[in-house]
Amino acid sequence: MEPGSRPRPEKSPGLCQPADRLRVSINNNIFTVDKSIAVDKCEFFRALLQSGMRECRTEEIQLRCVGCLGFRVLLQVLDGERPMLDSDQIVEAIECTAFLQVPALTNHLISIINSENCLLMYHTAATYGVWDLSHRSALFIRDMYSDLREHMQSLPTRLVEYINSLLPSSYMAVCSHSPSTEGLQDVQRTVCYLDESQSEWRVLTHLPSSISTTMAGVAVLDNNLYIIGGVHDVSKKVVETGFCYNPAADSWSTFSGTRQLRYNLTLIGHEGCLYAVGGEYSMKPLSSVERYALRGKSWSSVSPLPCPAASVMSAVAMSRIFICLWKGKGATEMYEYIPEVDRWLLVTTLVRQNSYGLYMVAHKDNLYVMRNRRCDDFLVCVMDCYNLSSGQWTTVSGQYSNSKGSLSTAVVRGDSVFTLNRHVTTEYTVDHHAWSLKRQMKGFGRIGSIYAFLMRLPKVTVSLTDNGDKVTQEETLTVPSLHPKPSPRTSE
Template sequence: MTRLHVTVEGTLFATDKDLLMTHSEYFRALFQSGMRESTQDEIQLQILGAMGFLITLRVLGGERPILSGEEIVQAVECAAFLQVELLTKHLVNLINSDNCLVMYQAAATYGLLELFHTVALYIRDAYELLGEEVHCLPADLLEYVESLLPSTFVAVGAHTPTFEFLEDVSRTMCYLNENQNQWESLGCIPDDASTFLAGVTTLDNKVFIVGGARGASKQVVERSFCYDADSHSWSDFASPHQLRYEVALVGHEGYLYAIGGEFERVALDSIEKYCLSSHAWSFGKELPQAAAGPPCTKTMGRIFICLWKPQEATIIYEYDTLKDDWISLTSFKKMQSYGHFMVGHRDNLYVMRNGPSDDFLRCAIESFNLTTQQWTALPGQYVNSKGALFTAVTRADTVFTLNRALTLLYKVEDYTWTPIKEKAGFNRGGSLHTFFLRLPKKLELTAN
């Protein structure tokens, strides 16, 4: 390690020169320039804040600090001036309704374009919840937010291809027209695609379907499919090396991750990742145990999964995509039930289960905070008389849940989910896949 002393606002920082060169375009150019500073072991940064530089060093050292308003402004300044992509990613992962307006204006001031666009999309989705605060933005920044497409709630039922029912309504993918309170068609999934026991996820405004099965015999589907919302078109792509159904699928930073699943009724412990740029699958580190349909979610730029152990134990693992490793985070014991899934919001993971089987309309929710490493049981039971809670996805601070009878929206706040709206249900049998897409207006008109 090559030591370097950096003075910022009168504060002296001892750090690793190679670390700065690896992650900062500014330092890489400085030390490769041949100028006098390139050979010095002590330099000064005149225009940055000491707090921002300390945050930069913490992030480069592997920490994930939660930042306040002034810390965010200085961190944005450092990310822009020093050109530190890792810090920019961390800021993107921190976006929430409490800091989005500050972060948006800071990103605009310092020209951090990736953060600027990402936080603008978040504000577009949180527009209603932010209320009058959003109108305090400068006119040009507000205009940019309003020019963006909002996220739209989309659902598709469990469809297994059969020759007899090619026009089966279960093939239809639909979006919720929230203004009209009705579901509109986005067209049918391809004839050969299956959403029954398939992995379904979104990435870059596209829907990906991997695996799945045909009929009760669970014959595996050998093709994978992609729906591009921008062009309203379907295409197919290569399937994983290990064919699988009942697979967890996650989209993250240019990759699809196919986790676990089954093949010929045998649970799998393998994981494969698909690179969208190279169009190739490769194997990752195996799961700690074989698992079919494991609950999986993503939050704060991190991937998490639930696995079961004997004696009713549930263990949550994080998949470190950079190190290709599974990290055990926490466990708890709870009677298992037929329904079990997980969603992420800010630095909380919410584990939900319908049941036990003697009361399938009751949904209990436990929350695990990634920062404090503490479990909290949400008060009460999440019950409605019109059907059990089968699916949930988040948009800003709102959770969308769905069953045949209704779409129920909750606001997430202080370890409680508060019901705020009821919308039309999705009248499809079997399991459901729900997600968000940004639908061009022309596509909505075409679909209608």
Template sequence: MEVNYDVPVDFERRLSNPASSSAKLTVVIGDTSFLEEKGLLVQSCEYFQALYRSGMKECYQEKIHLECLQARGFLIALAILRGEQPILDTSDDIVEAIECAAFLQVSPLTKHLINIIDSDNCLLMYHTAATYGLMELYHKAAQFIRDMYSDFELEVRRTLSPELVSYVESLTPCTFAAVGAHVACADNKTVHAASRTICYLDDNSDSWDILTDLPLEASSSLAGVTVLDNILYIVGGVHGADKEVVDASFCFDVTTNSWTKIASPNQLRYNFSLTGHDGRLYAIGGECDRVAMSSVESYNIEKNTWGFVAHLPRPGTGVACTKAIGRIFVCLWRPMETTEIFEYIPNKDTWQLLTTLIRKQSYGHCMVGHRDNLYIIRNGPSADFLRCLMECYNLTTGQWTSLPGHYANSKGSLFTAVVSGDSVLTLNRSMTLEYVVDGNTWKTRRQMKGFPRSGSVWTFLLRLPSKKTV
């Protein structure tokens, strides 16, 4: 291509703030033309960012031909850039989307592909990402396969090259881990030291082994606990009968086996929900001085700072919270007998009512996401917590379905459920249960040793170093 170095003097300003430019660009792929805002493309695609910094003559053209793409892949990318959640229900859709994400370096499209990895498409995602060099998707798809390797091993060895098989097998699978509700130590004295531990379930020996001890200042009682990018975060909590708020927050890095103290939220809180998404933590609702709150704070992990974001529509304590296909959801109760599901939309900083569930004498107490389904686990009628009932809300169709049967808390507390691949792991003191999710049924797959602690418990998944890999 011919190079023209006479870049307009205001070009860098327009590039740094592409939304200020309303110029249109025609992108031609094969016999299909797309008329789009140049700013949208420059803002989200590294290909166009590099092109418009190059000073080449294409910087000034109103039409660009892309010879190496399929029109369908570019159409999917445009839908993502507009904030849509397109369904990729064919192999061609997935292959062409990966091709476009790799060629144009469309980060939002790559994130969307990662969010929709499942047991039906993970092998195709992995192989295609390797072919086109989309390394982030390549790694995430390989991790997903590794977590379900007992189900996939025969197909992996039959369909993938030795190099791809070797990479999957070199990865560490997720491990089921838990911590009980323990208060901070008073005056730096060790209180119930034997129980102030984070444990993981060793599949080989069917035993709960100690991973690490909680820091002396940390409390997991009514604290916020979550894992993001394989780092465990414990924020806030209480100690003492008077529920004195703990002004200390920590993160644990399993690769270095070390704890680090991090900034605490601006508003001290307990009995709140903590979730991680896209480099940030969100502390949602909770209590302070026994008063329920609607405030929400976001923690920027890179900057170690907290800032307030959009409040919940109303105060909520211990609200059920989960993620599905890269989106954040919470359950809020509204008397009488109403459970409302809200979605937090980060780029708009708003909470949006998604759907409402009304069930007699029952509220949603736990929620887990699997594929594009939200599973709402609720108490039985008359607050019978020995009977868990379950409803499924499909994000794509907007339809509710009641799952058949019931699930007894005496066998496995579903209020602590976490999802790994197509499995849901639950536990209580008596046993750990693994369910296999198959549409509108949860089938018991295996029973393991119960968690040797009484009271409330937090559960999560971690990728442990090889010496502790199960």
């Protein structure tokens, strides 16, 4: 299998017979397309081939509204590949998905937004009216505002105004806490955000008394915070209810917990679903995985892990879910979960003697696995980088070593990664071959395990008065609309 490719659902016999193929002519270049895939994935071909008109029986059509580069990228994506693209390919791919209406291609373009192409993606997508891609690019730019400010001068004023109207991602953290007693508020039971301008951690909200974040699964999905599966105390009795915090409404709500009670699980939010991966129950590791669909508000079982595991390392890279399973003797296996076929696919194996994985983060098409350097030194960790496009491992130069404490967690935002422990919050500039120190800020001075994540907070000023009441001062936002410019090829 080529690097970056993924298995596709099996097709029924006879689906790829010559009669089911369509020749597409673009600028005197001929491409062959599987009709069934084209109808399933592309609105243009669906309308054309299911119209009942004579075009639906043709064996060759001519397209004048798209270019060859963009159409080649379309065919790659429909074939299950996940290619990284240069500037010319990006422009033509956006043009292609705009005219042919291909959600799979739009989603792929969203998955490869990065600091090198975000401005091009944003401007081109706004030009052709690909609004999901335009909006997601604008959010990425907003998160890297200070780094991209000068380059933004090349954008039309209306596009800059739209970026300025968006909420940036904030670095968030919560510690492990057991449920508290009603009426006895523990001031430490809080969700906090990093005020980067003041280098201070500030309280956003208090945890409800019945929530446990001890050995819980914590994830963000659609800008809501989800917490499930924590334990009450050393008895490991599991909290059966799930909790959700909505920052826009500044409110907590509950939802059903997993069918299989579990703690020490990994919770992943991805494309409208929560995934509860592995964990433990009654001190036994679990291999089961459950998925909670926000739309249906229900849990269902999906394909189990290849082996029982708790506290699984995970990351989402290029809109794909990856986990690492430690196999012992220094071996770490990386798997991808593919929702379309409900399957865990072994991607690669990393072998480092006397070492085990601590954390994993994603940046562009790279997955960084942080691990301890040797079994007797937990204040030092080193990194290995797996590139999804090349399928190659490299060791990242340098190492994380801090006399003020070991690495607790890490989160990537734009081209920066924040590492965090009780004593110091450190921001690094991420590069494939090395992470360079950018700045250091106040640590998260709480006891226990730390969960870190990103959320977009309403533009409010939040503080705590002496009596613990929350005081907010809201800002009013006028969000400009984005209007498409006419495409130079529209008249063809």
